[in-house]
Amino acid sequence: MKLPVHNSTGMPIYVGAAMVLPGETRHFDEHEVPSHLRPEKAAAENVAPEPGNPLVELLQLKVDDVKAALPALTDTELELLGELEQLSGTPRKGVLGAVAEEVLKRAEAKP
Numbered sequence: 001m002k003l004p005v006h007n008s009t010g011m012p013i014y015v016g017a018a019m020v021l022p023g024e025t026r027h028f029d030e031h032e033v034p035s036h037l038r039p040e041k042a043a044a045e046n047v048a049p050e051p052g053n054p055l056v057e058l059l060q061l062k063v064d065d066v067k068a069a070l071p072a073l074t075d076t077e078l079e080l081l082g083e084l085e086q087l088s089g090t091p092r093k094g095v096l097g098a099v100a101e102e103v104l105k106r107a108e109a110k111p
Contacts, residue, residue, distance in 0.1 A: 003033045004025050005028055006025040007021060007025075008022075009022060055084055058081065066098065067094070067095075070102045075103075078099060078102060
């Protein structure tokens with residue numbers, strides 16, 4: 001898994017042998033990033049599913065049933081659904097692909 005490292009300082013920082021210039025973001029393999037440069041785990045915990053959440057219940061259905069329900073979701077719900085699927089123990093490519101397609105379709109339809 002790749003982790004983003006953003007340099008918000010005025011000087012270059014180094015991750016392993018690679019330099020990250022000020023204002024630049026680079027992606028590194030997880031094992032290359034020192035702990036003080038890793039993103040906080042609290043961000044992932046904020047998306048923790050709550051019991052009775054209809055999106056969590058939707059993700060328990062078969063892939064085809066999830067695909068059929070995507071057009072009825074709002075943009076925010078669609079993004080959250082994709083995040084919840086990615087955070088699940090075994091993310092399904094079919095669901096992630098369908099969510100990505102729906103997001104692209106909506107983006108193309110917007111003026």
